[in-house]
Amino acid sequence: MxxxxxxxxxxxxxxxxxxxxxxxxxxxxxxxxxxxxxxxxxxxxxxxxxxxxxxxxxxxxxxxxxxxxxxxxxxxxxxFGVVFQGGALFDSVNIYDNVAFPLREKLMLKEDVIKQKVTEILEEVGLVGIEKKYPAEISGGMRKRVALARALVTExxxxxxxxxxxxxxxxxxxxxxxxxxxxxxxxxxxxxxxxxxxxxxxxxxxxxxxxxxxxxxxxxxxxxxxxxxxxxxxxxxxxxxxxxxxxxx
Amino acid sequence: MKKSIQKIGKRTIVFIRTAGHMFIFLMKSLCYIFIPPFKFKLFLKQIKFIGNKSLLVIALIGTFTGMVLALQIFYTLRKFGSEAMLGPAVALSLIRELGPVLSALTVTGRAGSAITAEIGIMRITEQIDALIAMALNPYRYLIVPNIAAAFVVFPLLTAIFDVIGILGGYIVGVKLLGLSSGTYFSQMKQYVDIVDIEIGLYKSICFGLIVSWISCYKGFYTSFGAEGVSKSTTEAVVLSSVFILISDYLIGSFYL
Known part of the structure; x- marks a missing residue:
């Protein structure tokens, strides 16, 4: 509450x-x-x-x-999970690493578990196949979805x-x-x-x-x-x- | 009159507050260098960014500094009939003074400004807030790797600058002005002491700390908008350069 x-x-x-x-x-x-x-x-x-x-x-x-x-x-x-106004995605890493970031750094999960979770959440927000792209290479709508995925991936x-x-x-x-x-x-x-x-x-x-x-x-x-x-x-x-x-x- | 005094007072307060803020920022950053977890990958990434990518420009500036230095010193020494002292004169000038200062100023322009701009953009696009919101410490990800990398990279770049500068002096002194190769190097061995190398080393470590500290601080506390980042970047370069020259004098006078 x-x-x-x-x-x-x-x-x-x-x-x-x-x-x-x-x-x-x-x-x-x-x-x-x-x-x-x-x-x-x-x-x-x-x-x-x-x-x-x-x-x-x-x-x-x-x-x-x-x-x-x-x-x-x-x-x-x-x-908490936070979806910032502009997405606040990390420019220097690709979409996969952006979503995996809190799992790696916050929860310190193993790479195979991270891969499974990232794939699942990206599927859920309808963004399959853009894992290797960088935030600057995707549209504003996609960035919002990635930000949502990153906020939700730690449940x-x-x-x-x-x-x-x-x-x-x-x-x-x-x-x-x-x-x-x-x-x-x-x-x-x-x-x-x-x-x-x-x-x-x-x-x-x-x-x-x-x-x-x-x-x-x-x-x-x-x-x-x-x-x-x-x-x-x-x-x-x-x-x-x-x-x-x-x-x- | 009263207004002028008030203005001076206000500026003094702002100056003291900023200086204190910067000092606390530095102390915090230095503490985090020794407290795990360490972000070793980010540290290596910054070594590559500050060090590896500055190599070419350091080599270029080192070569021409050594060449110009040899040319000017040779001209002066010839008046006293002491051309044989060219090697030690070039080496001492580079090792004690020009190597650390010029390589630090070069890296300030190339990497320091980029560090400020990168961290500043992360600030205005809420990427730093995103780290904090994830309960992660932004110092560990953005500040510590830069400062730790600067500690390693600056002395190495300075050493490379010195060696290439001495070779530049060799090209001018031996190949162009006709000094013998043996004279150039043997006199150098005799006059360059370990303490001269130590001074250069201490200076480069000190300059590394100055550049990484100021660049990170200015980026971390940038004001908003593109103008804010541009202002911070300019301030970082100017302040770093001024601090480098002031501390160069202080260290130099201490070892005289």
Missing amino acids: IKIIDLHKSFADQQVLKGVNLEIADKELVAIIGQSGGGKSVFLRHLIGLLKPDKGSIIIDGVDITKVNRKELDLTRQK PKIVLFDEPTTGLDPILLHSIHNLIIDTHKKYGFTGVIISHDIPEIFDVVDRVAFLYKGKIVEVGTPKEIQNSTNPVSRHFITGKYDGSIEFFN
């Missing part, structure tokens, strides 16, 4: 998170939606300990990762997705969404997805949390969010220019 309590974060004079509270149950898929530059990625980076909050707690399976030392934080990080308990479909065409977008649904069914991970894909993301997740002005202003099932009477949520979901949301602040 992930529990975020009163999370605050500022960069210089800019207060990005102003008291975020959210609970995510085990095996639940939650989407975080909100304005661009509204602090969604900053929020996600706190979950894996890449940023330290100014105030507040992040409790993962009973461990408050804001108060533990580096060693204990690394133990909690072992539970983590929690998977974080930072805008996994940014820059993809509608067909690829749906294919990535379907992949998230299928792998979630198979592996049963807890998932947090940062997304701008409205309304498509509503078909993927169990719950949606709307981050606005540094706070979660509304949490609910996709249906509840779609039928929300909150003027800010309504404005964001409809995507119209005029409404309750303040832009350019």
Whole structure:
């Protein structure tokens, strides 16, 4: 279970998170939606300990990762898989080695086991035959799939997705969404997805949390969010220019 | 007046903070060199990258440095009728001074800048974050192999530079200016002491540490965007070069 309590974060004079509270149950898929530059990625980076909050707690399976030392934080990080916005694949190694990397370095498995796992996961994300290629030689959609494969290959308990479909065409977008649904069914991970894909993301997740002005202003099932009477949520979901949301602040 | 003092104060604070940050980075990196697990493959890869790929340019610069040095020193020595001292003069200049400094400056331009750019790009494309998110220590994968490789490679490249430079001096002094081969080398044996070789060795180790430390630091803490990487790369080369020359003077004056 992930529990975020009163999370605050500022960069210089800019207060990005102003008291975020959210609970995510085990095996639940939650989407975080909100304005661009509204602090969604900053929020996600706190979950894996890449940023330290100014105030507040992040409790993962009973461990408050804001108060533990580096060693204990690394133990909690072992539970995570992260799909970064641009994939964050290692440029200097090929696709096979990218996916095999956490198995080799984190779990220290034998090469024959690694080979079997990498082949399996690449088949699952529909990328057979590109093992020898380098990240620069494949398309953006393929890179996202490889990133997903690398995040899932260790069968983590929690998977974080930072805008996994940014820059993809509608067909690829749906294919990535379907992949998230299928792998979630198979592996049963807890998932947090940062997304701008409205309304498509509503078909993927169990719950949606709307981050606005540094706070979660509304949490609910996709249906509840779609039928929300909150003027800010309504404005964001409809995507119209005029409404309750303040832009350019 | 008040504003100027405030500006100076601000800059001093930033300077001290950066210096402290860089020092902690170096100490952390040096500690990880001795704490397992070691990434031996990455270490060998960096030896190849810093060392093997710099060989040609080191050989080229070494040859011409030795040749120019012989030409200039011969011109001066002839005025005193001491042409026989050409061999030791070329050898001492190269071993004590020019070999370590020029090979370090060459490697800074070729490999140091590339190290900064590579680590910097890894930073801005979240590859370093990906390592941390996997509960892996980025120092072990990106910093330690570079610093450890520099410790090995810099003295070797300096030795190669010295030998090729002396041969370059031989070509000019013996083949072009008519000095006898025996004079060139026998005088060298007499005047070059083991302490001169030691100085060159210490300098090259020190320069290796400087170049790898600054290049890795600037890449690791690059600011965002292509401009950030370009700025870090320039800073790494300039700062490394300045540090090389300052430490060259300090080590040189210590051994005088």
